[in-house]
Amino acid sequence: QKEVEQDPGPLSVPEGAIVSLNCTYSNSAFQYFMWYRQYSRKGPELLMYTYSSGNKEDGRFTAQVDKSSKYISLFIRDSQPSDSATYLCAMSDSGAGSYQLTFGKGTKLSVIP
């Protein structure tokens, strides 16, 4: 079993839809959870960063972590065509400072105008 599972998609939604992206993981030591957005042929950029369980909201983006279920989610409200990208979840057991991140494969999202 891989440490981080993420459905690669592709996921196609109409503009304005709510998007739900998810990852599951097996390592209970993971405590730091991140979502990165990667546009085609570009490096990833950090979208959201959460520690332990709970929710975090930033504009149209909400990250949720459920450590009991080993399940994390990223919700995008009022999705825009500019949100079309690959979204990677990443996690660490030793904090952002260690940078030993384990990435999911990424979910490719297309928001159709």
Next chain:
Amino acid sequence: GAVVSQHPSRVICKSGTSVKIECRSLDFQATTMFWYRQFPKQSLMLMATSNEGSKATYEQGVEKDKFLINHASLTLSTLTVTSAHPEDSSFYICSAPSRLGGELFFGEGSRLTVL
């Protein structure tokens, strides 16, 4: 904000040749940089940790003699793919933390195609 620059963004080379990829931190110093490889529809896989002034630390299964890393200054790390083969064709991405414990910034990646 902090920016990490990679060059070249795309390179095509013949099998057996060597290719050098540069990673620069533009407005901050990075004693540590990270090199990843990403195959199509696959996760970013950490290859090695580049340490300024000392040897790089390689992940299990990564050949250090094939992927030479040099971190000669606080703003530059280079990855040289030696004697490249078609199976080395991939997207190589570097990253650097803006400060100790700070956010990890990624370069724009370098797509290597070995013919």
